[in-house]
Amino acid sequence: MMRIALIPLDDRPVCRSLPGLVAAVAGAQVQTPPADLLPAQRRPGDPDGLARWLAGSRADAAVVALETLGLGGLIASRLRDDPVTAVLDRWSALATGPAPVYAATVVQRTPDADDAGEEPDYWARYGRALHAYSAALHRALGGTQRPGTDVPAEIRRDFLRRRQRNHVLNQVALGLAADGVLDTLVVGADDTALAAVGTAEWQWLRDWTSWLELTDRVLAHPGADEIGAVLVARALTVAAGHAPRVAVACAEPDGLDRVARYEPVPVGVGIASQAAAAGATLTDLADADAVLVVHPPQPGAHDWATAPPADTAPAPAARTAALVRRLLADGRPVALADCALGNGADPRLVADLAADGSYARLAGFAGWNTAGNTVGSALATLVAYQVGRVAGTLDERAARRLLAHRLVDDHVWMSSARPRLRRELGTDPTRHDHIADADAPAVTARIGELLAARWRELGAVPGLAVAPGSVTLPWRRTYEIDFTLEETGDQR
Structure with a gap:
């Protein structure tokens, strides 16, 4: 069994657990550091301890x-x-721990919200103004006039100083790839936009990647939280000596040319880079081993976390479902990336595929957070599935469990139960909430009820269900949950 040492972005399930679920599909195992070394929301991890853990790993x-x-x-x-020199000391463990090393770095985001839950404290007052200032700086590149803003000078300087430090570190990471310390580097763009300082930084890194002739080992695309799973898939392909040939299919003629919310490039551009990062080769349908079906971004400002719609458009969902069924009927392994709206899956599409058992026949599914998160995790699952088939290590039970897990998380929770719970709690969906310790048992019990009810309605993956009492709130907020699946014995 292949063992992969993972240092995740943080302790959220999509960062800490999803890579292991993907690896298990191909019969591999992911090892993570002890929990006390990992970060937990605003509490930082122990980078020096993590460096020692990595250097001592035998993965x-x-x-x-x-x-x-x-x-x-x-x-x-x-x-x-922390100064750049301290970070570089910790990164020295990359040269002494397990090899090959598949690494990821993220271009810092500039969220459009007066919310300091994941940002410096001044974001609570100046978040939206800083987002606008960031966009204005990008648009003014090459000009002589600095954009005007009401953000105080000391806050502007701190905002840009932090970005400059992280940009220097991202440049160093490119150097580590050039020197061969990193086998692969993925540069993610975290929750960005067409105009933003982060988009400019990301483009500069892409330019340097080209100038250094590193495009074979450095990939840049929208996304962040899914990169651990994507790079686990790449590690599997290298170990197996097999790069799956994947075709991309979309029921909308212009679907892959659409730009999803929170991203700076068309979804098709992101798919090409995500596929390369995951170790897959994109090809046409005739030569493909498997197919990634994309339910493309839909117009409008709706979002399952911040502005949940009352309903979604029936026609696009029906067209995507029909495409999935045609490919399944041809005997194709199919993974579905639902990018229709941000922060959750399209209920109409899910219900359509569940109704005739098509959902349970998928090789993979994702429909969470940004289009980059969705595409990357769907591709990673499909790659692991294909590697397992070729290598003879495919774990069908693990694949089925991951299929159920993503449906619970991406639809049953994100686009069904979460909007309803937030209405019941009376919380502002445009800001991260906080659930007090005393209230957590009642909130998680209610979440469990909502999940169970919707799961029974769908009947999409018989034999699995959320274990009663297993729901937790990893960051004491309702944005994300963790849960355990259990076998029910029901195979209808």
């Missing part, structure tokens, strides 16, 4: 979030003041 490969190894986590990279 067959390593997948490393550079922000966690260097600064203690994704949020810590926005908050801590």
Whole structure:
């Protein structure tokens, strides 16, 4: 059994657990550091302890979030003041631990919200203004006039100083790839936009990647939280000596040319880079081993976390479902990336596929957070599935469990139960909430009820269900949950 050492972005399930669920599909195992070394929301991890853990690992490969190894986590990279030299000392473990090393770094985001839950404290007052200032700076590149803003000078300087430090570290990461310390580097763009300082930084890194002739080992695309799973898939392909040939199919003629919310490039551009990062080769349908079906971004400002719609458009969902069924009827392994709306899956599409058992026949599914998160995790699952088939290590039970897990998380929770719970709690969906310790048992019990009811309605993956009492709130907020699946014995 292949063993992969993972240093995740943080302790959220999509960062800590999803890579292991993907690896299990191909019969591999992911090893993570002890929990006390990992970050937990605003509490940073122990980067020095993580460096020692990685250097002492005897795994067959390593997948490393550079922000966690260097600064203690994704949020810590926005908050801590560690100098570049301290980060580089910790990164020296990359040369002494397991090899090959598949690493990821993230271009820092500039969220459009007055919310300091994951940002410096001044974001609570100046978040939206800083987002607008960031966009104005990008648009003014090459000009002589600095954009005007009401953000105080000391806050502007701190905002840009932190970004400059992290940009220097991202440049160093490119150097580690050039020197061969990193087998692969993925540069993610975290919750960005067409105009933003982060989009400019991301483009500069892409330019340097081209100038250094590193495009074979450095990939840049929208996304962050899914990169651990994507790089686990790449590690599997390298170990197996097999790069799955994947075709991309979309029921909408212009679907892959659409730009999803929170991203700076068309979804098709992101797919090409995500596929390369996951170790897959894109090809046409005639030569493909498997197919990624994309339910493309839909117009409008709706979002399952911040602005849940009353309903979704029936025609696009029906067309995507029909495409999935045609491919399944041809005997194709199919993974579905539901990018229709941000932060959750399309209920109409899910219900359509569940109704005739098509959902349970998928090789993979994702429909969470950004299009990059969705596409990356769906591709990672499909790649692991194909590697397992070729290598003879495919674990059908693990594949079925991951299929059920993503449906619970991406639809049953995100686009069904979560909007309803937030209405019941009376919380503002545009800001992260906080559930007090005393209230957590009642909130998680209610979540369990909502999940169970919707899961029974769907009947999409017989034999599995959320274990009663297993729901938790990892960051004491309702944005994400964790849960355990159990076997029910029901195979209808």
